[in-house]
Amino acid sequence: MKISSVKGFHDVLPAESARWAEIEATARDIFDRYNFSEIRLPIVERAELFRRSVGETTDIVEKEMYAFEDRDGTVLTLRPEGTASAVRAYVEHAMQTQEPVTKLSYFGPMFRRERPQRGRLRQFSQIGAEVFGRDDPAIDAEILLLLSDLLQAIGIESAEIGVNTLGCSDCRPAFREALVAWGESHRDQLCADCQRRLQQNPLRLLDCKQPQCVALRDGAPRMIEHCDPACGEHFARVRQLCEEQGLELVLQPYMVRGLDYYCRTAFEVVASGLGSQNAVGGGGRYDGLVKSLGGPQVGGIGFALGVERLALVLEAQGGDAPRPAPEFYIAPLGAAGESAAFALGHRLRAEGARVEVDSGGKSLKSQMRRAGKMEAPYVILLGEDEVGSGRITVRDMQARADRRGVAALDTDINELRAALSAAATAEG
């Protein structure tokens, strides 16, 4: 009986993984430019970590975490997100004592037990970044610029960054009360979900998509108008700094986020081509989180991007996934050719070339066909003639020409490349 993968857990096959590699390489480059350093975090954490950071009543913690008891009774969980782990590591290693500002990036799988859909998997991969030790508007703007640069470098054309301020622990309670009061006064016009939200998580009233609630929303209080002066000035400055650098942010006064730790600047990246799962990333400021997990009172801000969703957007844009081709395809003919091919292949690889060595038993025709399919620019033929003379024949696939005896069998890679380009030039 065949064994299949688990629901919501997918293989990323070579055709797709090349795109992933490109996305990740691009991210590393951009993170370097902003002077972020990678942190590699464990996939398993204590369940408590997420209950205390993400929030006891959030959907993620309430119904989406994979949790299990270890043999010694510890309740472990497959991490549903990366920020909590990064904060835990920051606190655990007392990183604030090493440097005033810590800038971390991370890559890796996250796990949430949701109903799978296109762009929504139970194991999905994130690219994330976090900054600890700064709470000024400039670092928020730096993060937003980094995010924007990253999206652009990856090639996401339709990305739009929506921003809002969520206020802080001083001004949010008052806003919350205003919102509840407003909600109560319109209770009978709200959808059933929102009537429930009114009790449990009133901020969520704002991003309901039900038509009746959307229509009602224009009269709802906005955080941007209810937050205290410090939060308001902070947010205005963040937007100004971004605008000065040519980054357009879309103010979304009703945006809220699904994780409890966010405050002040919050943002979401949406892109087209994903259907209803159109968020490719999101993040925000979380000034109380480090302290609440036992660390110093330092501010933090970060974001995460979903790799699967980025790949889907690129696919929807029609871009081809990269398909790396070997530089040399070595086609042996017969037993003598095979052992020469094996040795030559090993040497060229040691010298840095990408090389595919076929086995000797196959017809030249089928080897040529395979080389053509792989888009190898050169096929090295090794049969009786070549082994006997000690000179190799190279088929220049693009020129459709054979270079007989173009190099010695014991050539090195530089000689070989030079001989091939000389042969091509001589031909005109």
Add this chain to the structure above:
RNA sequence: GUGAGUGUAGCUCAAUCGGUUAGAGCGCCGGACUGUGGCUCCGGAGGUUGUGGGUUCGAUUCCCAUCACUCACCCCA
């Protein structure tokens, strides 16, 4: 978690009202060319019709269950 749709070859899809040997294109392998790819032509392999049950003389087709995927809700990356 809720509601709905779809499951046929590796992939994309056919198959009349329930009818006897389930087809095509692409891909794969081989040949036309005994040492030469892409184009063309020819041939071949590949299927428990998602799985399990039921109805029927007979099920890819109808019914039930189950699993997976997809869409919307929800949520978020």
